[in-house]
Amino acid sequence: MFNKTLHVLPVVLAVVASSNAGSGQLPEEVLDGLIKKTNNSVYLTQSPQNIMMLPDNPAWLVAEAGEALFKQARGPKNASLEQCDFGKGPGVLDGAHAELPRYFADTGKVMDLETRLLHCMKTLQGFTNDDAAIKQKHGSKSDIMKLQTYIASKSSGIPWNPPMQHPLEKAMRDAGEVMFYRRSGTMDFSCATCHTQTGKRIRASVLPSVYDAADMTKAISWPSQRTSHDEVRSSQHRVLECLWQMRYPNIKNGSDASIALISFWTDAARGEPAILPDLKR
């Protein structure tokens, strides 16, 4: 797979980079800026290999496929997603992901990128939960990940700024904070067990601290290629995997519990630029 990727990448990168003009910085430039600003944060610099690979991130291929899907008329209603409102108006993608999760009046809910995307695929395109386009939520080959990677790439270099004006946005963020510190399960873990000290390691992996916004922006910049999975992964997938390690039961994709956690961690990265798409271990 990787060999193929490397052959196609230069061409795709040139295309994507040019179509990306005006919507922020390339991820490698953002990361470089953060490393300089933090005077070589241990978390940000832990993998020289991944830093070297970031400009050739296979996630760009996934974003490229996502752009085509986004603009294509699809589903029972034969519509594209170009009228989808991610919070900054119909079809506005530049910087939209950096302001998610947020409250949407049309659903009365706080939604993250993935739940908002699913909402648009259902309402604008007519897909239902039984359609493969909606059912398959994980992996670089899924429509959901292609679309998310494309949409999120339009927020690269833009500081995280999830709105807190609506009372529900604040309520979800604050509930997420409680959940972050809430211990339970077989081994008494909470998110805080691993993510409240700077520069600490689980095994050989340096952990991000929730008190360090520059570390947090890298930690929460999803979608990201995960080199250990050879797949692009989402915020929802990161929540799922952390909680699996914590010995919690399966958290439901797109549940308010998952969005509360994502609201809290996005707020913890506030003001620091998004690295999208990222590449992580």
Next chain:
Amino acid sequence: MFKKTPIAAVAAVSLLLIAGGCAATNTGKSVAPQATAPAAAPAAAPAAPAVVAKKVDYTAMSPAELAEYLIFEAEGYDLKQPTQEGTTGRARLVQDEIQKACSLGKGKEIDDKSREKIMALAASTIKYPEGGIKLGDWKKGRELAWSGYGYRTAHNPDNHAKGTPGGNCYNCHQIATDRTGGDIGPSLTGFGKIRGMDPDTLKYAYDVIYNPHVYFACTNMPRMGASGVLSQAQIADILAYLFDPNSPVNK
């Protein structure tokens, strides 16, 4: 909350029926398809999901109340998911006294009274081997100390028939120098060599593995004996890994 019209009532009932039907066919195994239960009924009137969403006012709750609501009432987790110990996902999320007392927010520490209470509570959970604390097999202890297997559920449940649950020590501790461990906890390299092997030291180490809150209230370390993850014999094996002069920990 529901409008009093019969149409809305019928819509609400059919929503419940559909949701119930989904729940009945869901085995709770590897798939998590109907994440958004209200939206799972595309046939219902467009107004119906909004009615369901407004059922509860999140902004009227305290953050702690809302967190509990999202975990237990708002389809946040698969609460019926079977666990390896024969309980359900719900049991994994319900907090016991120590978990509750130690869920401290940013910059918060437990007060002295709670600390004493937790230490006493922890002491009451520790059970000792009949013949006293003795060292087991350091090779078995090494396997356990370097294994993170066991009790994970979620999307990929560990199968205890295929793998023995481990102690997870290496995730947070540097132990022997032949492999890289974490550093959330203190380094245990040279543990026995530095401390010797008198009965008090052995008991101390046994206690910390069994229930570390007895000395360190609200520590990040799991209660490996009290939670039933490790047996007394397995703890003895890990003690051997830490104390035995032939163990790589002391080389």
